[in-house]
Structure formats: structure tokens, C-alpha cells
Amino acid sequence: MDEDRILKTLASAAGGDRPPLVDVADRVLATIAVPRAVNNVVLWAYTGLSSLAAAAAVLVALWVTAVRQDPVGDFLEDIAAVIQ
């Protein structure tokens, strides 16, 4: 019995053998605890939307203030009417 022949025959037949697909990237990065950079598109979108939201809040506040009755202005008009 020739072990060299057995090994060569089996190795040759096994040449096309392929492992299943693996994906270990996420686990490896978690193990070594190396941070990935935040996706720039996501970052810019978040920043832009936040700024818009803040600007909208300011505008709404100004508009609400403008449409409300102006108690000081009304008071001054009353004084003016009394004086007249």
C-alpha cells in the first residue's frame, strides 16, 4: 500500500473543493475594537436636517410672536388715545 499514491490521488480529486462563504469583518472589528469612520453622507444629511429643523423652530417662534397681540403696543395706543 503506497501512502504517497493515496495522498496524491485524494489531493488531486479534492482540488475543486471550496469552503462555504464566510464574512468575519464585523466580528473582527468588534474584537479588536477599532472604530470605523461614520459614513460622511449620513453625517452631512443629519447635520443638514438638524440645522433646518433649528432654523424652522426659530422662524415659527418669530411668527408666533408676530401674530400674537402686542400688549405693549396696545398700551401705548391707549395712552395716546387718552392723551388726545
Add this chain to the structure above:
Amino acid sequence: MDSPAGVVHSMTMDPADMRDIQSTLAGRGEAYERLIRRYQQDIARRMWRFTRDRLQLEELVHDVFVEAYMSLKGFRGEAPFSHWLNRIATRVGYRFWKSRGRPTARSMPLQDWDRVVSQDRTLAAAEAADLVHSLLARLSPRDRLVLTLLYLEELSVAEVADRTGWSQSMVKVQAHRARKKLHRLLAKADKGK
């Protein structure tokens, strides 16, 4: 480690690899992620020699890249990154075999090996790989490693030396001993018929 005589690195260092290595050393995880995704299937092919279990395969591939990261500062770029990774893969696989011990259950009777390889039908690749894996599993990790690299990886003696860190003389002696041990195992099984 300098490559022994007889090993020719036919590929030069990939510029993309060098960029990603430098970025990784600068602390950029996404660069190392690119390296992992570039080489993980290739390393999986290497580690498939060390285990036929899918879950264990993922563990071994994971371990290779963790160890590679820890050793990355020592990578000098004298040979392609893949060669350096292959050395780490060999070390991880060898350590795995040493931690496992040899299987006691037989996959098939040893005395049938000769009949299996002599039969007319063509063995399917996976079936042949399973058979040679179970055959070599009966050897010590050192014997198993040298025969795996010589027969399954089809490396030359010089390449085995490069991959393992052994001298070429040691590879030759180890291979000779391993074949003798395998011969004794098969002959012993024959006598038991």
C-alpha cells in the same frame, strides 16, 4: 522573516494593501475592514484544510485576522501581504490542531483506503477532501501539517519552509517521518483485516 532560498514572490506588494495597512496603523478601522473583505475567502480556503466544520472555520478565519491585526506593526512589506497572512493562517491552524488532539472515531476503515483510491468512479471534490482530512487527522499535528502543505496545498519544500518558519532540511525530515508514520498506520490496519 526573510524568505528561504527557492521561494520566489512572484507578486509585488499591492499598493492598495499598503495604503490600507498604513491607514489601519493610523487607527482607521474601515481600512482594516477592506483588508479583511479582500482576503477573508482566500484565508477561508486555507483554513478549510484545518477543519471541515463551518462554524469552526469562521472562528479560525476570525482568529487569523485578529492575530494579523495584533502583528501588523511587524509587517515589513518585503513580500505580498497575502504571503504574510498565509503564514499567520498556518500558525493559527497548527495551534488549533494541537489544542484538539487526534480523533478516535474512524470515518471509514483504514484498510479500504487503497480500494477507494483505486476504484473507477471519480471522487467528488468534497468527498475526496473529507477522506484525506480524516486520513491525515490520525497523525500528530506536526506530521499532519507538513503533509497537508505538501499534498493539499501543493507547496514545494522551500514554500513549506517559508510558510512554517522551519528550515528546508527540517521540512524534508518531517515529511519523510510523516509518510513513514502514515505507512505504518495503513499497514497496521491492513493486518487487522
